[in-house]
Amino acid sequence: xxxxxxxxxxxxxxxxxxxxxxxxxxxxxxxxxxxxxxxxxxxxxxxxxxxxxxxxxxxxxxxxxxxxxxxxxxxxxxxxxxxxxxxxxxxxxxxxxxxxxxxxxxxxxxxxxxxxxxxxxxxxxxxxxxxxxxxxxxxxxxxxxxxxxxxxxxxxxxxxxxxxxxxxxxxxxxxxxxxxxxxxxxxxxxxxxxxxxxxxxxxxxxxxxxxxxxxxxxxxxxxxxxxxxxxxxxxxxxxxxxxxxxxxxxxxxxxxxxxxxxxxxxxxxxxxxxxxxxxxxxxxxxxxxxxxxxxxxxxxxxxxxxxxxxxxxxxxxxxxxxxxxxxxxxxxxxxxxxxxxxxxxxxxxxxxxxxxxxxxxxxxxxxxxxxxxxxxxxxxxxxxxxxxxxxxxxxxxxxxxxxxxxxxxxxxxxxxxxxxxxxxxxxxxxxxxxxxxx
Ligand SMILES: [Mn+2]
Numbered sequence: 365x366x367x368x369x370x371x372x373x374x375x376x377x378x379x380x381x382x383x384x385x386x387x388x389x390x391x392x393x394x395x396x397x398x399x400x401x402x403x404x405x406x407x408x409x410x411x412x413x414x415x416x417x418x419x420x421x422x423x424x425x426x427x428x429x430x431x432x433x434x435x436x437x438x439x440x441x442x443x444x445x446x447x448x449x450x451x452x453x454x455x456x457x458x459x460x461x462x463x464x465x466x467x468x469x470x471x472x473x474x475x476x477x478x479x480x481x482x483x484x485x486x487x488x489x490x491x492x493x494x495x496x497x498x499x500x501x502x503x504x505x506x507x508x509x510x511x512x513x514x515x516x517x518x519x520x521x522x523x524x525x526x527x528x529x530x531x532x533x534x535x536x537x538x539x540x541x542x543x544x545x546x547x548x549x550x551x552x553x554x555x556x557x558x559x560x561x562x563x564x565x566x567x568x569x570x571x572x573x574x575x576x577x578x579x580x581x582x583x584x585x586x587x588x589x590x591x592x593x594x595x596x597x598x599x600x601x602x603x604x605x606x607x608x609x610x611x612x613x614x615x616x617x618x619x620x621x622x623x624x625x626x627x628x629x630x631x632x633x634x635x636x637x638x639x640x641x642x643x644x645x646x647x648x649x650x651x652x653x654x655x656x657x658x659x660x661x662x663x664x665x666x667x668x669x670x671x672x673x674x675x676x677x678x679x680x681x682x683x684x685x686x687x688x689x690x691x692x693x694x695x696x697x698x699x700x701x702x703x704x705x706x707x708x709x710x711x712x713x714x715x716x717x718x719x720x721x722x723x724x725x726x727x728x729x730x731x732x733x734x735x736x737x738x739x740x741x742x743x744x745x746x747x748x749x750x751x752x753x754x755x756x757x758x759x760x761x762x763x764x765x766x767x768x769x770x771x772x773x774x775x776x777x778x779x780x781x782x783x784x785x786x787x788x789x790x791x792x793x794x795x796x797x798x799x800x801x802x
Pocket of ligand 1: 382
């Protein structure tokens with residue numbers, strides 16, 4: 365792993381995001397893909413030797429991940445903590461309660477007392493919810509041969525959840541964008557307090573949808589335009605580290621980046637490049653950002669073609685996780701049933717993991733979710749719903765988008781499980797309309 369030399373007099377930040385540990389693809393575990401991708405992040409960290417490592421949220425895919433994914437997170441954070449101090453902020457998929465548990469497991473005692481003016485000595489910090497500067501939102505990090513870092517953090521803000529910590533900011537009735545702006549200004553003021561801009565750099569980390577960002581697949585529920593925040597008021601920062609949008613990209617203005625997801629979380633991210641970001645920061649100037657590719661772990665692909673055409677791209681697809689669409693082959697016998705078609709697809713793509721076969725030889729016939737859950741794994745409610753919709757409940761799907769149905773179900777279930785009010789984009793939209801009504 366080759367990473368460019370750090371410029372003299374710069375502070376170096378490593379930025380990763382949206383791991384979504386525990387996510388499955390049509391029932392197929394991504395555990396080994398995560399292990400491989402995380403190993404690459406660790407290799408980049410070892411080579412880049414950053415002064416600070418930032419994870420900008422969605423560490424997990426759901427509020428109650430399995431033990432193996434909790435362990436995966438714990439070991440990864442501990443390992444990264446050997447390289448540099450690590451800060452993880454919660455995304456919309458994360459659970460505040462689990463972050464508290466992990467903070468106790470990998471953090472250091474004394475997390476309850478917080479002096480944002482002192483230099484932080486904790487190796488791993490997890491921020492499970494938005495908080496004020498004196499409860500963890502602002503921290504200072506000592507840098508040996510470069511400017512010290514002042515860090516301001518804003519974990520994901522649920523749009524209609526009460527935020528007790530911010531009562532005094534009088535934001536209860538503000539729009540989402542106004543809330544974000546007020547909270548960000550409060551944190552930014554504390555970041556700048558007594559800062560020497562000639563010898564220090566300020567860094568901002570948040571899990572937010574920024575206006576103008578290009579989407580790939582992050583479930584639309586949490587990235588509808590109603591949630592978009594305007595980053596232009598985040599002034600004076602040497603780097604803006606954002607999570608939430610899975611497609612890696614520079615922020616408008618070139619002052620920071622969405623690191624993007626660690627691996628393709630669903631088929632909507634097919635063929636996107638995945639990266640970690642190394643940002644070199646010098647006082648009073650723009651960040652110098654390098655992206656390092658994360659190529660380990662199986663890709664997601666949706667090949668389509670005749671069985672002969674599919675077989676011809678077997679090498680190119682390699683070990684990818686595939687949803688395969690089989691098109692009519694006039695030269696071949698169309699009489700095979702779906703079961704033997706699946707077997708034929710597996711034979712054509714022997715090294716791929718087939719999670720779905722769409723029979724386009726006869727329109728309107730669809731086989732969803734072929735993969736049964738592993739025998740020793742307990743089926744989750746979400747998996748049971750997907751199995752039902754793919755079999756007996758197929759008529760319920762009708763002309764609806766099954767991914768949207770199951771995505772919405774996951775969101776509602778997650779909200780109920782953590783005692784949250786469900787956050788549904790349509791609700792927010794209706795709320796905004798009723799506000800405009802006389
Ligand atoms: Mn995400």
